Amino acid sequence: VTQNMCSRLEIIMNKKIIKTASVIAVGAGAAALYKGKFAKDNDSDSGSCGCKNSNGKDADKKSMTDKVIEKWCQYVDDSDGKIKSKNRGNATDNYEKSDYQNTERGKYDKNSKGIYYASGNYEAFARPKKPVGIEEKSAYIVGSGLGALAAACFLVRDAKMPGENIHILEALDIAGGACDGINDASRGYIMRGGREMEDHFECLWDLFRSIPSLENKDESVLDEFYYLNKEDPNYSLCRVTTDRGKDAELGGKFGLSRKGCMEIMRLFFTSDEQLYDKKIEDFFDDEVFDSNFWLYWRTMFAFQNWHSALEMKLYFKRFIHHIAGLPDFSALKFTRYNQYESLIMPMLKYLENAGVSFKFNAEVTNVIFDIDGKKKTAKTIECVVAGKNEEIKLTDNDLVFITNGSCTESTIYGDHEHAPTGSAKIRKSGCWSLWKNIARQDMAFGNPEKFCSDVEKSKWESATITTSDEKIISYIEKICKRDSRSGKVVTGGIVSCKDSSWLLSWTINRQGQFKKQKKDEVCIWVYGLFTDAVGDYIRKPMKDCCGWEIAAEWLYHLGVPVNEIDELAKERTNCIPTMLPYITAFFMPRRKGDRPDVIPDGSVNAAFLGQFAETPRDTIFTTEYSVRTAMEAVYGLCGVDRAVPEVWGSTYDIRELVESSVRLMDGKSPLDMELPKPLNMVKNAVLKKIKGTDIEKLLKEHGVLNEG
16 A cells, blocks of 8 residues: 555545544444544554555555554554553553552442432332431422422422421412413413423433322323323324425435535534534534424424524434434324323322422512532522512521523413513513522522523414314314324324424314313414514514414415405414513523532532523423422432432433434435545445444344345
8 A cells, every 4th residue: 555545545534534434433333443543643654554564565465444454453542642552461551550440339429419320220119218307307499380399299209308398489370380281261271382201201200100190090190191102102194284284295304415414413423512602503504404304303392593502412412312203203292181280280289288388479589698618508588479578587407499590481471362462461480580689699500691681582482272163173184184183192293384484383282182171172282483574374473463363374374265264263263372582591502500500519408490400411491301400409408319310321322323323314324425435445344344243233223234
């Protein structure tokens, strides 16, 4: 092999490795062996890639690729990035550490927050002992959303705290936070959003296995949910429409180009630190943004181009095992009723039976801390109860669990005849001002301004449409291809109108969505990502539309004849719009420290809960995230001696990584990609080396290698 060829290899490996070998590394696993390793040795004294012997004469005429693989096997990187011979069996080699000892002692020691993580049934099925002195402790929980209620449940179940010692302070007149489902007597049915769940919400299911079902005697909420989704599995028969109600027929394909795949892979492998304060559009261009993948992704998760690249990466890694289910929602599971009646009400009953106290119309405005060096102790809760200022004095035995921030804060409610603007009703809990007041006391309490200071980039609008009109329902069923009144899966997730200027999406979950809903009624949830854009039928921005106008725009995209739309929208539907200024606030670009740790360093008796508290590896805008923060907070502050289930580790599972690379390329193998000739030769040599091994078997099982 000539020196010229070696130089050529070096140039290609240095300049093309990220764009080509990363996909092979993910998709083929074994191909990662050659990633940049042999190129580092090209500046040796001989300058010949080791292709001559010690006398300077030509070595045996082996193929270049054989020499590359052989050379790689002789060298490994040391901790300094240099290459050293690997002399296995030599007791004096460079890798010996005299103080090293193999053991698993200390593997499950608690961290600085007082918790530890584990996976598997051993820890999951264990019931922790009562922490010493728990009877002398009290807990004050700020807010009553899913995270707050979960904290109360864990205090009762796992910390064994007496229920009468637990006090929940809620600014509004109803519990549930963002998990709502309201039958408003003056407006009608209202659902501001929905909750999509999956198998591996480890903390969520750990909680709900202990919460009794309100529907089925001798079953837990988890049992009820499990059998519901086992017997009526979710999947969509029409994910995207175009041209006024026609199936876009995307065929479940992502439609990503090779360059688009590479952009996603680049983000996937970029360190968190390099993504601080970066936007998705800093990493993706039209190769991704114009693809089916981005249409599926942004409408499902409500990501915008200007949202956090870090959150995008975390989502991709967290749900890598569900890439195949993205086009048809076959990965998702839903409750029987709206989230309030299916999730919140059973928790409220459980806590009521335990003796937990609730104080509504009690807005907490500040928690005053005594900060002594690194030690942080909550001393006073300041609140407004029924219009009067009150203080709750705290001791070290009084624990405070704080919900900081909310995606549904300051929701603006319209109705069928009025847009959610001007004098429309606004429901405020004061959670953003509470967090700001706390954050002023110490940097460890986060930076709320990062999330709540630009509502134009964190808002979107949703609406609940109720109808029993047979003509409208016929257009619905033409698209979803299911009986909308069967009580079973209807749309199987959102249907996105690809050519909608509002980027309108809509869904119908199992009916009735409300327990008291009439049998002939159907409740539809609609949302639009582009609230400032002028509609395709209603020639005004969504944010300025009243309920019937939003219903009319929706009917237009169902394919209802134009001359029938206004009458049907006005007379045959009831539509309640809700503007959500902070609904995607947690997606705003951020960096480490902008969200406070669940238990800030040095905190003696206070913890944060919910979507704006920081916990490792998990992703916000999920029910799991809220419950996970609650579990960590209770276990850490109360000394519960049981592991918190770790975030599902699919991102570390070579099977999931291999399969996801094939799925992302719509069934094509990463090995089929056209590579520069030298890299192709290396690839073929690697494949030859793994022939007959378990690696080859793995790659065949997951579609990277074809049988035969």
